[in-house]
Amino acid sequence: MTDSPSHVRATFVSDIHLGSHGCKTERVQDFLRQVTCDQLYLVGDIIDGWVGKGHKKWTQDHTDVILALLATAKGGCEVYYTPGNHDDFVRRLNGGELGNVTIDHSFIHTTADGKSLLVVHGDLFDTTVTKYRPLAFIGAYLNEYMAVMNSVVNKNRKAKGKRPLDFAATVKKGVKGFIAKKTDYESEIIAFAREHGFDGVVCGHVHRPRIDVMADGFVYVNTGDWVEHCTAVVEHADGRLELLNWSPPAAPEREHDTQPIFKRFRSGMR
Numbered sequence: 001m002t003d004s005p006s007h008v009r010a011t012f013v014s015d016i017h018l019g020s021h022g023c024k025t026e027r028v029q030d031f032l033r034q035v036t037c038d039q040l041y042l043v044g045d046i047i048d049g050w051v052g053k054g055h056k057k058w059t060q061d062h063t064d065v066i067l068a069l070l071a072t073a074k075g076g077c078e079v080y081y082t083p084g085n086h087d088d089f090v091r092r093l094n095g096g097e098l099g100n101v102t103i104d105h106s107f108i109h110t111t112a113d114g115k116s117l118l119v120v121h122g123d124l125f126d127t128t129v130t131k132y133r134p135l136a137f138i139g140a141y142l143n144e145y146m147a148v149m150n151s152v153v154n155k156n157r158k159a160k161g162k163r164p165l166d167f168a169a170t171v172k173k174g175v176k177g178f179i180a181k182k183t184d185y186e187s188e189i190i191a192f193a194r195e196h197g198f199d200g201v202v203c204g205h206v207h208r209p210r211i212d213v214m215a216d217g218f219v220y221v222n223t224g225d226w227v228e229h230c231t232a233v234v235e236h237a238d239g240r241l242e243l244l245n246w247s248p249p250a251a252p253e254r255e256h257d258t259q260p261i262f263k264r265f266r267s268g269m270r
């Protein structure tokens with residue numbers, strides 16, 4: 001993390017899930033303030049249209065993130081938005097331009113060192129979404145429910161001076177792990193990008209942030225998310241890609257604040 005604003009050639013973010021309970025709006029805002037760029041890629045699931053209306057989840061800080069993104073575009077940064085499955089209502093605008101914001105199904109980003117990267121959210125390579133859409137819906141509601149429960153439980157823990165727990169993330173890891181095995185999402189999308197002559201692919205969707213460089217130089221980039229990981233991928237002036245972690249600073253550990261049985265449960269899930 002940096003203390004003063006830094007400037008990069010390109011920034012890739014996905015899965016902010018604005019409008020969902022788990023969205024870390026404050027971290028997104030902090031990131032946008034501290035890391036400026038020439039090109040900003042919004043790699044899908046920026047807005048979460050699946051979590052339903054009401055419950056006062058769309059608060060001012062969610063609107064502020066939208067305003068910050070639009071201000072970035074107005075400030076001269078080129079913004080490219082490839083909608084995902086949670087914000088698929090934006091796909092109606094594919095091929096369109098709103099000021100400095102270009103919306104399309106996918107983009108080709110050429111790095112400073114000449115690599116051609118396919119930028120796409122990636123849900124179309126995930127068979128749980130394309131074939132079993134109702135199942136994916138249930139997953140989304142389950143995640144939302146867990147996030148709400150997490151917040152309620154932690155409010156209670158905080159009142160008792162205990163460290164917050166993150167069981168929503170733990171459960172989700174299990175669910176996503178199951179989905180990954182079932183569909184082998186990553187190898188599908190890598191095979192597609194290779195077949196079409198790209199030097200790499202930048203996607204989101206599965207909330208597993210990583211930069212993997214294969215033996216032949218092909219790059220697989222997953223931008224992660226702003227619900228659990230708070231990650232973004234940036235391209236520096238020389239074309240180097242870096243995964244940034246913008247998680248909130250860790251709370252100091254307290255002794256004897258976790259029940260032994262829960263410790264066993266957590267380690268068993270990982």
Ligand SMILES: [Mn+2]
Nearest residue numbers: 045084085205
């Ligand atoms: Mn998605």
